[in-house]
Amino acid sequence: MLYADFEKQLDLFTLRVHIEWDQGVFSLFGASGAGKSMTLKCIAGIEKPDRGVIRLDDKVLFDSAKHVNLPPQKRGVGYLFQDYALFPNMTVAGNIKAGLHRLPRRQRDLKAAEFMERFRITELADTKPARLSGGEKQRVALARIFASEPQVLLLDEPFSSLDTFLKWELIPYMKEALQSFSGCSIMVSHDLDEVLSLCDSVSVIQKGVTEPAVDSGAFSEQIKEKLQHAGLYFDKGIIKHD
Amino acid sequence: MDLYPLLNSLRIAAISATVVFFLGIAAAYYIAKCPRIIKGILDVIFTLPLVLPPTVVGYLLMLLFGPRRPVGAFFLDTFGVKLTMQWWSAILAVTVIVFPLMYRTARGAFESFNEDLASAGRTLGLSNTYIFWRIRIPACKQGIIAGVVLSFARALGEYGATSMIAGYTPGKTATVSTAVYNLWRTGNDELAFKWVLINIAISAVVLLCINLVEKPYKRRSG
Structure with a gap:
């Protein structure tokens, strides 16, 4: 169970986030620059909120009143960056092993091999990130995160650097990965297709303020109604003209 | 022909480049974390030796390290060591003169570093030391190597501050x-010319090294 309730003053507006989420995929849906990435960075501990509380189950990650602010290393979050943030000087295998560097060598090698197998990137083991395609990078980044065994997954616009065609190939793959994950996931996106095909619950974020979350089915209905007023209709996540 | 000047120049340049490698990287890394005003002031101080005439730097160093000046007198009284007119005195001068080159190139390299890589490392549980040495430095490798080679080249050629703090004792x-x-001044043109040729040869080799380092960098970014 992730509980986040915090505020942070930004240049253009104040970020006011309220998220309570147990299991499955939660989505923050909003325009670019609405504070989505900043929200994830605050949960991960990369940025510090001005005040508020972030809790993961019973573990307090951040509490301004009690002066608790755990570093990202101790928060147990897996963060999928927009550009995947693979370490350019390491191979695919090296990237995955980096997150396991505390394990003894043999165990580390076995675990890295296991996760490369699971994410179907074994044949890329000795390749440097610069030579990977966008989709491959995403798989390597996911393997690296899953191998480090986080309790929460944070996904920052996971498909924004891929073209639409590739995105449709990768969404089922991502869905499978997310379903196999036992903790909770938070995905931020400005893309309706992604949100409706991957997420269980949606909260709209506007100028840094999160609205109460709704079930993604209900959210899809809301969108449908809005579009009908404009003479458009909406089918399985794809907007079409009448 | 006595090759002592060559040996001396090479060791001074090598030691100074090594010292400046660590100091320049540390300065470039920590200055990024300073508040804006302090950053501005420190940046001016760190870059000043690049634009000041080397004689001015030499003068300021003598104000500090001269045998009757605060630091110089302290070392002379407590350790019986004179800080000027030794072969290693030149290291003081050369290090100060060359520092801005390393600092500037390292800072440029750090500024183009994608901070998400460091954040990714932290969320994966990597220590800040690991991230610095295994992710940040390798990603900035080209800029840092270029900075060291440039510093070494400039260190080899330093004249003004060196002649003030270390003088010329054959x-x-x-x-x-x-x-x-000094050979030219005393009319020993022939020997002076030999050293000129040696100097040109060394500088050409160093510049060649810089180009070799920079080429793959450009190819990758372009």
């Missing part, structure tokens, strides 16, 4: 650049 503090001036 077989003791003579460097290639001070040897050229």
